[in-house]
Amino acid sequence: MESISVFDMLKIGVGPSSSHTLGPWRAALRWVGELKEKNQFDEVSAISIDLYGSLSLTGKGHATDIAVMLGLSGFDPVTFPIENIEREIDFINSENKLKLNGELEVPFFPKQNIIFNRKFLEFHPNGMTFRATLKDGSKKSSSFYSIGGGFTVKKERKRKKIKMAKFAQFPFPVEKGFELLAYCKAEGMSISELVLENEKSLRSEVEINNGLKKIWDVMLDSMYVGAHTEGILPGGLNVTRRAFEMNKNLIGDNKYTNAEDWIAAIRNTEVKFRQILKWVSCFALAVNEVNASLGRVVTAPTNGSAGVIPAVMMYYLVIENHDANFEDVRKFLLTAGEIGSIFKKGSTISAAMGGCQAEIGVSSSMAAGALCELMGGTPEQCLMASEIAMEHHLGLTCDPIAGLVQIPCIERNAMGAIKAINACEMALDSDPSKAKVPLDKVIATMWETAKDMTSKYKETSEGGLAVQVNISDC
Numbered sequence: 001m002e003s004i005s006v007f008d009m010l011k012i013g014v015g016p017s018s019s020h021t022l023g024p025w026r027a028a029l030r031w032v033g034e035l036k037e038k039n040q041f042d043e044v045s046a047i048s049i050d051l052y053g054s055l056s057l058t059g060k061g062h063a064t065d066i067a068v069m070l071g072l073s074g075f076d077p078v079t080f081p082i083e084n085i086e087r088e089i090d091f092i093n094s095e096n097k098l099k100l101n102g103e104l105e106v107p108f109f110p111k112q113n114i115i116f117n118r119k120f121l122e123f124h125p126n127g128m129t130f131r132a133t134l135k136d137g138s139k140k141s142s143s144f145y146s147i148g149g150g151f152t153v154k155k156e157r158k159r160k161k162i163k164m165a166k167f168a169q170f171p172f173p174v175e176k177g178f179e180l181l182a183y184c185k186a187e188g189m190s191i192s193e194l195v196l197e198n199e200k201s202l203r204s205e206v207e208i209n210n211g212l213k214k215i216w217d218v219m220l221d222s223m224y225v226g227a228h229t230e231g232i233l234p235g236g237l238n239v240t241r242r243a244f245e246m247n248k249n250l251i252g253d254n255k256y257t258n259a260e261d262w263i264a265a266i267r268n269t270e271v272k273f274r275q276i277l278k279w280v281s282c283f284a285l286a287v288n289e290v291n292a293s294l295g296r297v298v299t300a301p302t303n304g305s306a307g308v309i310p311a312v313m314m315y316y317l318v319i320e321n322h323d324a325n326f327e328d329v330r331k332f333l334l335t336a337g338e339i340g341s342i343f344k345k346g347s348t349i350s351a352a353m354g355g356c357q358a359e360i361g362v363s364s365s366m367a368a369g370a371l372c373e374l375m376g377g378t379p380e381q382c383l384m385a386s387e388i389a390m391e392h393h394l395g396l397t398c399d400p401i402a403g404l405v406q407i408p409c410i411e412r413n414a415m416g417a418i419k420a421i422n423a424c425e426m427a428l429d430s431d432p433s434k435a436k437v438p439l440d441k442v443i444a445t446m447w448e449t450a451k452d453m454t455s456k457y458k459e460t461s462e463g464g465l466a467v468q469v470n471i472s473d474c
């Protein structure tokens with residue numbers, strides 16, 4: 001059983017995709033680390049990368065090639081200034097050389113040295129192999145798999161072994177929803193309180209608070225940037241950014257100069273049902289417009305679904321509770337992270353394995369349960385809310401047009417957020433002891449559905465909207 005921290009489920013990264021951008025970026029960094037560990041780094045004279053399966057089929061639209069080059073260059077996806085991406089990539093393309101880890105210049109011809117292979121590696125649909133030729137002519141290679149949410153593994157799953165060691169430290173090890181509920185009942189704790197105890201076995205409370213604050217800051221910033229940036233998204237689909245206009249219409253004459261003031265200004269606006277729908281959609285669209293333009297977002301649990309959790313948290317802050325503060329944000333993120341980890345252990349958060357139910361479905365489920373706790377729901381009601389949200393995403397396919405994380409992805413975040421709020425409300429009005437479908441059953445169903453789904457609908461852009469709609473129609 002894996003031990004997964006909230007900081008594994010919610011990670012600061014760069015768009016547009018956790019499995020196709022963040023994962024390969026991190027894999028490239030890990031490979032450079034491997035070369036150093038083995039004292040091979042200084043001997044490297046040439047490098048190339050093979051991308052396989054889904055990484056190859058939708059890799060261009062998901063900026064996998066760019067991510068790999070930035071990772072090889074030694075840049076950190078959490079801190080690298082996104083406004084420098086274009087300059088760094090232009091340099092590699094025009095000079096045909098790459099500075100490995102920022103230290104060692106090697107010849108690099110992106111068109112020839114990044115190879116898009118249609119074939120799938122057996123272990124996982126998102127495979128990649130990094131190859132180096134050393135100065136003595138010997139060849140070295142290492143394969144990685146991007147398994148969703150920015151997680152990368154080697155076939156022998158060394159990381160899992162490390163995580164298992166950490167797992168032993170968790171005072172409340174949870175694999176299934178029913179175990180989580182049993183601990184909450186026995187300890188008289190809410191889900192977030194219990195998760196906090198687990199997190200405290202890995203890091204201090206100050207570190208936890210600082211980490212969660214950083215995550216929320218990036219979430220808020222991505223909503224703010226998205227809602228204040230107009231224009232057309234890159235990639236060739238000519239998709240107009242919509243959050244800008246929505247925010248402008250909804251905010252009216254209320255003035256603000258930064259993200260914190262923006263929250264106060266939104267609280268001042270008059271909201272009826274239609275405005276609530278529009279605000280939640282605006283928040284979700286904003287994040288995913290930022291994501292689609294290679295901006296900084298929080299992978300939650302993936303980049304394609306990065307807008308759902310911030311939009312639902314923001315809904316709570318600006319609509320439900322005007323006195324809400326960081327303590328509420330902390331509870332929300334801890335609970336959401338735990339629910340996401342149960343999905344990861346029992347099913348998948350990779351669209352290449354399970355289609356969009358694994359991205360938007362899981363994020364909606366995480367948000368529904370977390371919102372339910374803030375709204376006063378019991379742990380049982382929280383998991384009921386999560387179950388309802390996933391139940392109505394079962395079977396959702398992944399079919400991004402032109403392999404870009406734009407259509408249907410951006411709107412889908414708005415839908416996932418609204419469904420999460422609705423699922424929460426239904427659970428709050430229900431007796432969970434009468435629920436017919438427990439969360440664990442819906443997770444098992446999602447996994448079986450994932451296995452039955454053809455690869456056309458698993459981040460390959462070979463089915464659905466991706467083949468019905470031509471890029472020239474856009």
Ligand code: SF4
Pocket residue numbers: 304305351355356357359360397398399400405406407408409410412459
């Ligand atoms: S369709 Fe869903 S799973 Fe596929 S890329 Fe878009 S958001 Fe991700």
